[in-house]
Amino acid sequence: MVNLGSPPAPRRSKGADRLGTSLPGSRAVPGRGEEVEETLKRIQSHKGVIGNMVVNAEGIPIRTTLDNSTTVQYAGLLHQLTMKARSTVRDIDPQNDLTFLRIRSKKHEIMVAPDKEYLLIVIQNPCE
Amino acid sequence: RSHPEIYPLVLTVKTQEIFHCRAEDDVTDEQPYKLINKETFFEDFKNRGAISDFYPVKKIIQEYPGDELLLVYDKDFKYGLNFYLIGTEEGKENYLNPPEVPEEQEEQKEHISEEVYVYKPLVSKPWVSLGSEKEIEEESVKESTKQIKYMISRKRSKFGAPIKFSDQNASNVKDAYIECTSYPDKNFTLKQLEKDVGMQVVPQIKDTSTQTKWTYPKNATTQYYPREFSEEEKEAFKQSKPLADFLDNMSVSVEIALQQNEITNTFIDDWKCLAEEEGTFGDKTDTYLKEYQSFTDLHSPTEKMITCVSWHPTIFGLIAVSVAERLSFEERVQFSGKLLLQPSLILFWSFSDPIHPQLMLESPDDIFCFQFCPSDPNIIAGGCINGQVILWDITAHADRIENIKSGGSRSKKATLKPMFILEPESNKEAMYIRHCAVSSIENGHKKVITDIHWLSDTFEVNRMGSVFENRNGICCQLITCSADCTICFWDIRPQKISTPQPTEKKKEESIEIPFDVPSTFLHLDLSWKPLSKVRLSKGETSLDHCPTKVSLNEEHLLYKTQDKALAQSKAAKAGEMNPYQNLEGGIGDHLKPIDDFCTKFFVGTEEGELIYTDWKMERDPETGRLMTKKPVSLYTVHDGAVHTVQRSPFYNDIILTVGGWNVAIWKENVTIGPLLQSCCAPKRYTSGHWSLTRPGVFYIGREDGFVDIWDLLEKTHEPALSQNICITVITYIKPWTLSSKQQFIAIADYYGTLHILEIPWTLSHPSTNEISSVNHYFEREVKHLEYVEQRKSIREQEKKEMELEKEKKKVKTYQKSKEQIEAEMKIDYDSYLELEKTVLMNLGLDKVIEKMGVMTV
Numbered sequence: 001m002v003n004l005g006s007p008p009a010p011r012r013s014k015g016a017d018r019l020g021t022s023l024p025g026s027r028a029v030p031g032r033g034e035e036v037e038e039t040l041k042r043i044q045s046h047k048g049v050i051g052n053m054v055v056n057a058e059g060i061p062i063r064t065t066l067d068n069s070t071t072v073q074y075a076g077l078l079h080q081l082t083m084k085a086r087s088t089v090r091d092i093d094p095q096n097d098l099t100f101l102r103i104r105s106k107k108h109e110i111m112v113a114p115d116k117e118y119l120l121i122v123i124q125n126p127c128e
Numbered sequence: 129r130s131h132p133e134i135y136p137l138v139l140t141v142k143t144q145e146i147f148h149c150r151a152e153d154d155v156t157d158e159q160p161y162k163l164i165n166k167e168t169f170f171e172d173f174k175n176r177g178a179i180s181d182f183y184p185v186k187k188i189i190q191e192y193p194g195d196e197l198l199l200v201y202d203k204d205f206k207y208g209l210n211f212y213l214i215g216t217e218e219g220k221e222n223y224l225n226p227p228e229v230p231e232e233q234e235e236q237k238e239h240i241s242e243e244v245y246v247y248k249p250l251v252s253k254p255w256v257s258l259g260s261e262k263e264i265e266e267e268s269v270k271e272s273t274k275q276i277k278y279m280i281s282r283k284r285s286k287f288g289a290p291i292k293f294s295d296q297n298a299s300n301v302k303d304a305y306i307e308c309t310s311y312p313d314k315n316f317t318l319k320q321l322e323k324d325v326g327m328q329v330v331p332q333i334k335d336t337s338t339q340t341k342w343t344y345p346k347n348a349t350t351q352y353y354p355r356e357f358s359e360e361e362k363e364a365f366k367q368s369k370p371l372a373d374f375l376d377n378m379s380v381s382v383e384i385a386l387q388q389n390e391i392t393n394t395f396i397d398d399w400k401c402l403a404e405e406e407g408t409f410g411d412k413t414d415t416y417l418k419e420y421q422s423f424t425d426l427h428s429p430t431e432k433m434i435t436c437v438s439w440h441p442t443i444f445g446l447i448a449v450s451v452a453e454r455l456s457f458e459e460r461v462q463f464s465g466k467l468l469l470q471p472s473l474i475l476f477w478s479f480s481d482p483i484h485p486q487l488m489l490e491s492p493d494d495i496f497c498f499q500f501c502p503s504d505p506n507i508i509a510g511g512c513i514n515g516q517v518i519l520w521d522i523t524a525h526a527d528r529i530e531n532i533k534s535g536g537s538r539s540k541k542a543t544l545k546p547m548f549i550l551e552p553e554s555n556k557e558a559m560y561i562r563h564c565a566v567s568s569i570e571n572g573h574k575k576v577i578t579d580i581h582w583l584s585d586t587f588e589v590n591r592m593g594s595v596f597e598n599r600n601g602i603c604c605q606l607i608t609c610s611a612d613c614t615i616c617f618w619d620i621r622p623q624k625i626s627t628p629q630p631t632e633k634k635k636e637e638s639i640e641i642p643f644d645v646p647s648t649f650l651h652l653d654l655s656w657k658p659l660s661k662v663r664l665s666k667g668e669t670s671l672d673h674c675p676t677k678v679s680l681n682e683e684h685l686l687y688k689t690q691d692k693a694l695a696q697s698k699a700a701k702a703g704e705m706n707p708y709q710n711l712e713g714g715i716g717d718h719l720k721p722i723d724d725f726c727t728k729f730f731v732g733t734e735e736g737e738l739i740y741t742d743w744k745m746e747r748d749p750e751t752g753r754l755m756t757k758k759p760v761s762l763y764t765v766h767d768g769a770v771h772t773v774q775r776s777p778f779y780n781d782i783i784l785t786v787g788g789w790n791v792a793i794w795k796e797n798v799t800i801g802p803l804l805q806s807c808c809a810p811k812r813y814t815s816g817h818w819s820l821t822r823p824g825v826f827y828i829g830r831e832d833g834f835v836d837i838w839d840l841l842e843k844t845h846e847p848a849l850s851q852n853i854c855i856t857v858i859t860y861i862k863p864w865t866l867s868s869k870q871q872f873i874a875i876a877d878y879y880g881t882l883h884i885l886e887i888p889w890t891l892s893h894p895s896t897n898e899i900s901s902v903n904h905y906f907e908r909e910v911k912h913l914e915y916v917e918q919r920k921s922i923r924e925q926e927k928k929e930m931e932l933e934k935e936k937k938k939v940k941t942y943q944k945s946k947e948q949i950e951a952e953m954k955i956d957y958d959s960y961l962e963l964e965k966t967v968l969m970n971l972g973l974d975k976v977i978e979k980m981g982v983m984t985v
Contacts, residue, residue, distance in 0.1 A: 063362065
């Protein structure tokens with residue numbers, strides 16, 4: 001009896017694995033990494049958008065279009081503010097949760113889309 | 129009382145009830161007495177104590193020998209009260225069994241007493257105690273205790289002897305004092321068994337406190353750096369599914385929010401935006417320039433015209449004017465001898481004195497353009513008609529012009545007297561100031577200098593035209609353009625002298641310099657050479673462009689403010705005085721070249737062209753000489769010489785050019801053409817200037833003395849306003865802002881008069897968003913030009929296509945017709961054959977037909 005061994009574990013498809021297409025000439029489905037890039041690029045191309053960044057739950061930036069020092073500053077401050085805003089909303093009504101935070105200042109508008117694990121921060125200049 | 133044993137008593141109803149001697153009930157007339165047992169009395173005493181009615185006779189009752197006492201109801205109040213008690217047995221017996229004799233005696237006594245009153249002397253009877261002595265006894269005070277008697281004896285000798293007192297501490301000797309110490313007496317300790325206290329329910333609170341140990345203040349610092357992810361981690365995140373999902377979910381709402389902002393700005397206060405700025409100063413309907421003052425030099429013997437006007441950068445109300453002879457070239461040659469004797473001047477006029485100029489700067493020949501140095505208003509550079517560059521330094525006279533006060537008395541005197549009476553000595557105030565330095569005649573320009581500018585103090589240029597940073601912090605370079613088709617760069621700092629030759633030359637030519645001329649630019653005098661020359665050649669032909677005006681890019685560099693401050697402080701430290709006094713320190717330092725500095729600039733020429741060229745020199749590969757680059761672009765839009773090339777004070781890349789009969793507005797780097805080109809005006813335009821405060825307004829002077837005020841937001845095909853100022857050609861216009869409420873415009877004319885007019889509120893104050901509106905207008909124009917270009921190319925294409933189509937059509941018809949012709953021919957031939965057949969048949973020539981038929985086959 002030949003021991004076939006355990007069947008191969010199902011491959012978890014990751015974007016990095018699909019570096020090359022198996023069939024020449026066929027266009028691969030965009031990997032996850034590219035999707036992420038595309039989404040961020042689309043947001044960046046809106047009128048007036050100065051920059052955007054993705055920040056993890058601890059306030060450490062993951063992806064950004066601005067320079068490092070600005071990014072770190074925005075990430076740290078907005079992360080704290082989002083936590084505070086979320087706790088405020090939940091204190092008032094524990095069934096409620098924060099979905100979006102928009103801060104309008106004289107010069108720009110900062111939009112923060114919070115999630116359990118990440119934060120998406122976009123800075124836009126709304127006026128001409 | 130005749131009967132001492134009778135004790136009258138008042139008995140209350142209660143007592144009567146207790147003793148069963150109620151009046152009229154128990155005791156009646158028949159039996160008005162009652163025998164009451166002693167015990168009853170004692171019980172009553174026990175029960176009622178002192179309030180018993182029998183209390184006064186308590187003793188009698190107690191001492192009564194018998195057991196029963198007699199209580200009699202005294203109805204008639206014989207003895208004063210309603211009852212009486214008999215206190216003795218005898219009395220009782222007497223009452224119960226009253227003897228007859230006393231009754232008779234009483235009757236008799238009554239009788240006798242009526243008849244005769246016999247005096248009977250009082251016989252003392254033995255005192256019968258009625259109990260009063262008992263009262264007295266009770267009330268009297270007697271000594272209860274026995275009195276103690278003390279007898280103290282002493283030896284007689286000791287009496288009166290001297291006594292010696294001494295102190296003694298009471299606590300030392302035993303029993304020397306008696307103390308009443310306090311002790312807790314239980315009788316006086318009150319134990320509070322009940323207490324009224326208020327209570328309130330509060331949340332649980334906890335009090336804590338700490339005390340910090342404070343030693344001494346110490347400096348503490350924290351240094352930190354933010355946590356960051358490495359590149360690999362970021363890449364890992366990029367690939368993770370949660371992030372992708374998160375972005376997918378959130379990007380929707382983010383994009384909605386972004387689009388909301390793009391659609392409209394919800395936070396605009398429309399009400400506020402409707403209103404214009406706060407209350408205007410002055411009449412809003414007033415749109416005309418108001419005449420304020422005019423200056424004319426009354427002392428000049430010949431007729432002069434004003435060639436250039438410049439307001440003093442710092443001093444209020446001071447304006448400098450350069451005057452030149454109003455002669456044509458031939459006349460100049462003719463009168464050259466006379467002209468040499470008269471000085472050519474730059475006059476300084478002050479608002480406070482319209483007759484006498486404050487200062488007069490002398491120059492060797494007529495000045496056609498001059499400019500104050502931006503970093504030091506006491507240095508003035510001017511361009512001469514003979515091609516020399518002149519420098520003045522009026523630092524010594526600075527205080528004179530700074531403290532000009534309106535001399536009312538002076539001017540009054542002056543206006544009354546006619547001109548010819550006034551002697552030149554009377555205007556003591558005006559002083560002739562000789563120039564400091566002139567450029568070398570051989571090496572400079574050969575013809576009239578038409579424009580002169582100081583280069584910005586942020587950069588420096590070297591011989592090659594390369595740009596370096598300027599460490600001095602002051603303006604030290606000039607650019608001039610002249611009618612000899614060259615543009616020169618000059619440096620006012622002393623050049624490093626490599627050969628001793630110039631010094632000898634200097635010695636030869638050392639002219640006695642008057643003592644009152646400052647030595648700031650002594651190193652330059654007569655030996656000043658330009659740093660570099662840019663020749664505007666037209667290529668192969670020998671004719672070159674003749675520049676009239678130059679406009680440089682004034683974009684300031686991203687100079688770190690620290691560096692600039694450092695440079696200025698360095699310059700100040702260098703001599704602790706005016707940096708212009710110590711210019712030698714500047715040359716030779718290794719300067720940092722500035723990259724990507726735009727070295728291109730606009731030049732307006734005499735032929736009405738606008739050239740966009742570069743001042744950087746390049747090496748000709750063939751000859752190895754330094755050559756100027758070819759111009760980038762050239763436009764001919766004006767019909768006459770371009771006399772104004774000016775950048776807008778609001779937009780760095782918008783240039784106004786005025787020349788001939790029209791006006792053009794250009795945008796740098798837009799090579800298609802001008803954004804705006806006006807149509808030909810009825811009169812020639814001779815001068816122009818942008819408004820300093822309104823981005824869409826500019827002033828154009830005409831040859832008939834009118835000023836055209838253009839407002840781009842109002843009309844772009846013609847001027848918004850036209851106003852007459854004087855009767856002759858306007859040679860120069862220069863507006864100036866003195867304060868937020870006052871703006872003046874200086875208009876110089878051909879006859880030598882300088883008019884100062886006040887710009888009304890409407891022309892000097894921009895409306896809200898004017899800058900952006902005008903910017904929009906320019907952008908629209910650029911887009912329009914681009915569209916036109918596009919359309920041009922589209923039209924070209926269309927044209928080509930149309931031609932192709934035509935060609936195609938022609939070819940097709942040709943082919944078509946060929947076939948048709950053949951077919952038609954065939955049909956014709958067939959029909960002819962038929963015809964032939966029938967004819968021959970009709971003629972009866974059948975044979976011939978057969979022959980024919982054979983042949984045709």
